[in-house]
Amino acid sequence: MSAGTVLNIRERVSHIETTPAIPAVMVPLMKVLNQPSEEVDIDEVVRLVSYDNSIAAQCMRMANSPLFGLSQQPKSVSAAVVALGLHRVESILLTCCMGNAFPVKNWALDPLTFWRHSLGCAMVCRKFSEQIGSKDSEKAYVAGLLHDIGILANCIAFPGEFACALGRAHEEQLPLDDAEVATMGFSHCETGQALAEQWKLADEIIQVVAHHHDVARATSSRSLVALVHLGDLLCRMRDLGYGYYERTKVDMISDPAWAILKEENRGLDRLDIARFTFELDGAVGEISDLVSMILGPPGSA
Amino acid sequence: MTPVTQTAGPPIRTARRGEPVDPVFLQIRDLVYKVSGIYQPEEKLYLLVDGCGRRIKQLGTRGPREYWDLLTSNPSRDGELRQLLNELTIGETCLFRSPAQIEALKKVILPELIADKTRQVMKKLRIWSAGCSTGEEPYTLAMILLEEAEGQLKGWQFDIVATDLNDRSVEAAKLGTYGDYGLRNTTDYFKRKYFVAADGGKTQIRPEVKKLVTFSRLNLTDDSKMLFMKGMDLICCCNVLIYFDGASKTRVINHFFNNLNFGGYFFLGTSESLLNLNAQFHLIHFPGAIGYWKPSLTGAKP
Numbered sequence A: 001m002s003a004g005t006v007l008n009i010r011e012r013v014s015h016i017e018t019t020p021a022i023p024a025v026m027v028p029l030m031k032v033l034n035q036p037s038e039e040v041d042i043d044e045v046v047r048l049v050s051y052d053n054s055i056a057a058q059c060m061r062m063a064n065s066p067l068f069g070l071s072q073q074p075k076s077v078s079a080a081v082v083a084l085g086l087h088r089v090e091s092i093l094l095t096c097c098m099g100n101a102f103p104v105k106n107w108a109l110d111p112l113t114f115w116r117h118s119l120g121c122a123m124v125c126r127k128f129s130e131q132i133g134s135k136d137s138e139k140a141y142v143a144g145l146l147h148d149i150g151i152l153a154n155c156i157a158f159p160g161e162f163a164c165a166l167g168r169a170h171e172e173q174l175p176l177d178d179a180e181v182a183t184m185g186f187s188h189c190e191t192g193q194a195l196a197e198q199w200k201l202a203d204e205i206i207q208v209v210a211h212h213h214d215v216a217r218a219t220s221s222r223s224l225v226a227l228v229h230l231g232d233l234l235c236r237m238r239d240l241g242y243g244y245y246e247r248t249k250v251d252m253i254s255d256p257a258w259a260i261l262k263e264e265n266r267g268l269d270r271l272d273i274a275r276f277t278f279e280l281d282g283a284v285g286e287i288s289d290l291v292s293m294i295l296g297p298p299g300s301a
Numbered sequence B: 001m002t003p004v005t006q007t008a009g010p011p012i013r014t015a016r017r018g019e020p021v022d023p024v025f026l027q028i029r030d031l032v033y034k035v036s037g038i039y040q041p042e043e044k045l046y047l048l049v050d051g052c053g054r055r056i057k058q059l060g061t062r063g064p065r066e067y068w069d070l071l072t073s074n075p076s077r078d079g080e081l082r083q084l085l086n087e088l089t090i091g092e093t094c095l096f097r098s099p100a101q102i103e104a105l106k107k108v109i110l111p112e113l114i115a116d117k118t119r120q121v122m123k124k125l126r127i128w129s130a131g132c133s134t135g136e137e138p139y140t141l142a143m144i145l146l147e148e149a150e151g152q153l154k155g156w157q158f159d160i161v162a163t164d165l166n167d168r169s170v171e172a173a174k175l176g177t178y179g180d181y182g183l184r185n186t187t188d189y190f191k192r193k194y195f196v197a198a199d200g201g202k203t204q205i206r207p208e209v210k211k212l213v214t215f216s217r218l219n220l221t222d223d224s225k226m227l228f229m230k231g232m233d234l235i236c237c238c239n240v241l242i243y244f245d246g247a248s249k250t251r252v253i254n255h256f257f258n259n260l261n262f263g264g265y266f267f268l269g270t271s272e273s274l275l276n277l278n279a280q281f282h283l284i285h286f287p288g289a290i291g292y293w294k295p296s297l298t299g300a301k302p
Helices: A003-013 A023-033 A042-050 A053-063 A077-084 A086-100 A111-131 A137-146 A149-157 A159-172 A176-184 A188-198 A203-211 A222-237 A256-264 A266-270 A273-295 B023-036 B042-059 B064-072 B077-089 B099-119 B136-148 B167-175 B188-194 B246-259
Strands: B124-130 B157-164 B195-197 B203-205 B213-217 B232-236 B260-267 B282-286 B289-293
Touching: A003 A149, A003 A188, A042 A053, A042 A077, A042 A086, A053 A077, A053 A086, A053 A273, A077 A086, A086 A111, A086 A137, A086 A273, A111 A137, A111 A149, A111 A222, A111 A273, A137 A203, A137 A222, A149 A159, A149 A188, A159 A176, A176 A188, A188 A203, A203 A222, A222 A256, A222 A273, A222 B282, A256 A266, A273 B042, A273 B282, B023 B042, B023 B064, B023 B077, B042 B064, B042 B077, B064 B077, B099 B124, B099 B136, B099 B232, B099 B260, B099 B282, B099 B289, B124 B136, B136 B157, B136 B188, B136 B213, B157 B167, B167 B213, B188 B195, B232 B246, B246 B260
Parallel strands: B124 B157, B124 B232, B157 B213, B232 B260
Antiparallel strands: B195 B203, B260 B289, B282 B289
């Protein structure tokens, strides 16, 4: 990729605007996310969640989803915050904010499809992380949720070019990143990296956004990048992809990401991948429901 | 024995998505998975609830908790698990049962096998339907290959071996007549092209499909006979391994592995897994389906 292309990507991505009401919640939220948990003020989080009625309602709906596994359904925002724990509340809030943050008119990719994949990947990464005994499963959730923000950047900043790439991916049943590179000369990894840097996201998230299709190129947080890479593949194989048939197969244990993940997570070899897959199938319906709830009924956006 | 009562306890709720289920059914699901490799995901949990409900009614057990005791304590345990697995898998079979496996075969596996074998100058495919029941699976495979023979498999030879333990199933399979239920997934295109009307409102598979399939009776634990099933490119064995336990299950799976060519594939039922009983097989994800792969000799991915 030439220096000119990189400049062009940065220039166009810098013009991406979020809808005005949302950043008021999102900016302090990002700050909270980067704080050590003992320094976070619970009342502040409750205030943030309650700031916007629709966001609060969406958070409550998510907190009540079986996917978040609470035995008792919280009745109020503060009860939900206490029951879920701070980090999980933050990731739920982030999910709702992200879903609402962008004007979704005329996207080449159906926003419901995009968010279904992102939320699916978030859920898979969190569960994957829990099952292999990794310490920070909420971080895995956030990384999964944000890994494809480059697609969002492409929909907004490169609408024509990206529509061609997506058309080609559909027609030839190719992985999306391959079709992007073949059509545009770059993929959502580059545009995503530009957007993530512009938003000043944590370095580990930038690594995930930039390298989730080529884990070997990650310069840090390799374990997290590998986890998201595998979670992404699994979602695309189980009806949480980009809405078309990818003519491909995935051999997870032969994937270089598997070996990278194993360096730090000894529990990986005990994972029953088949069962994990079947459990994911059981969550697809609920993930779709949550996304429809966040984005509103089709056509209303 | 639990005394037989007229009313079988409180009614068992049929779980649809989002409805709460008695947690004991989740325990039963785990138990079923552990012994059989068959998993009922949330959305299909009602099948498990319904299946247990039928067994509870037949036995006159008072409810799911008492039924759990039957499933976990001697001497009822083994027999009842077998009965429940029968309930869960019965009547599942039909032509074109697993669309995602069929797509994976057409779009990923066949192109890979074709590329592999073309290098070896061998234009021949050998496929085995193990536990073929009344022929639905092997005939589906035969029709798919006939369709592909007009495209990517032009000029190829293929032979489909279909075996079952049950003589009567094998005889019925050879006849190849099906009712509406067996044909519920078969499109009009395939019905017109590969079937003819038969007696009693049934539909029969055409001779040109039949001649691709060789049926025979085979016990999968018969070691000496299993040694003669070599050279397979694809083996399908759907909801059959549930009938074996412990050591014999491992032995049967090892036979399958040995009988596959390097680079060949193994399919189970759509919600069935090998439970890591053979570490040499690689679990492969295709869109909407999982399968197992015997790595090619070089160990490299094709």
